[in-house]
Amino acid sequence: MSATAKKMAPMPADILAQKGGTPLVVLTAYTTPVAQLTDPHCDIVLVGDSVGMVLHGLSSTIGVTMEMMVMHGAAVKRGLQNAMMVIDMPFGSYEESPEQAFRNAATLMRETGAAAVKLEGGVAMADTIRHLTSRSIPVMAHIGLTPQAINTLGGYKVQGRGEDRKRVMDDAKAVAEAGAFSVVLEKVPANLADEITAEIPIPTIGIGASAGCDGQVLVVDDMLGLFTAFKPKFAKRYATLGEDADAAIAAYASEVRARTFPAAEHVFGDAIPEKKK
Numbered sequence: 001m002s003a004t005a006k007k008m009a010p011m012p013a014d015i016l017a018q019k020g021g022t023p024l025v026v027l028t029a030y031t032t033p034v035a036q037l038t039d040p041h042c043d044i045v046l047v048g049d050s051v052g053m054v055l056h057g058l059s060s061t062i063g064v065t066m067e068m069m070v071m072h073g074a075a076v077k078r079g080l081q082n083a084m085m086v087i088d089m090p091f092g093s094y095e096e097s098p099e100q101a102f103r104n105a106a107t108l109m110r111e112t113g114a115a116a117v118k119l120e121g122g123v124a125m126a127d128t129i130r131h132l133t134s135r136s137i138p139v140m141a142h143i144g145l146t147p148q149a150i151n152t153l154g155g156y157k158v159q160g161r162g163e164d165r166k167r168v169m170d171d172a173k174a175v176a177e178a179g180a181f182s183v184v185l186e187k188v189p190a191n192l193a194d195e196i197t198a199e200i201p202i203p204t205i206g207i208g209a210s211a212g213c214d215g216q217v218l219v220v221d222d223m224l225g226l227f228t229a230f231k232p233k234f235a236k237r238y239a240t241l242g243e244d245a246d247a248a249i250a251a252y253a254s255e256v257r258a259r260t261f262p263a264a265e266h267v268f269g270d271a272i273p274e275k276k277k
């Protein structure tokens, strides 16, 4: 896709059809202006629950609420014309039962205009994915490192090494069989990601996985260098906007203190009233 070409936003079925084709480009966005920046370049824009850590200063994604997702989802949708929007189901909004998942997924789609939801979990979530997809809710699955489960996974560790390999492969097969139209593989060994990509019929979208996946996703604030609290190995920085912002704010502060800002071109003269005839 050319960076400027206009196109119709793809539907989940179009994404599914791209299995094995040109790699899918996915980035997160949480606001209208960033959505506008990502829109011409991405196939999918994901309103990730990473919003909690990136924009709200939470220490994990566990504190993210439906209200936060609805607010950010609606904002992102206003900035999109070309890319398909997928929205994360936050922790606690889908795990209890397929019915709970349907209610909250429907709310997210209705209130934000998202074309699909993403939820974390493999074998354990297969029935829920089946329930949603058979009721008109397209699902992107998320397996491997599932950040909402850090308390049971024991932190942000690589998943699927050694004897754990089969568990992650089983998760991939289960979500594909349940009807997910794509699956995020987070922080799994590259050769396992390649094996899963070859094995299942739906696109794999890697993050800390392999260039052999059917697509890649990054957190936009990570790749722009705006989120600097920590840097995962897979989060390649394509810009240093955090450093640029720091320099700009420091320059502003020093000019204010030196009274060199505002200068003549930033202030208004007094209008001379026209003489009455």
Ligand code: KIV
Pocket: 028, 047, 048, 049, 050, 051, 088, 142, 184, 207, 217, 218, 219
């Ligand atoms: O919340 C998020 O941003 C995500 C991506 C990292 C895949 O789930």
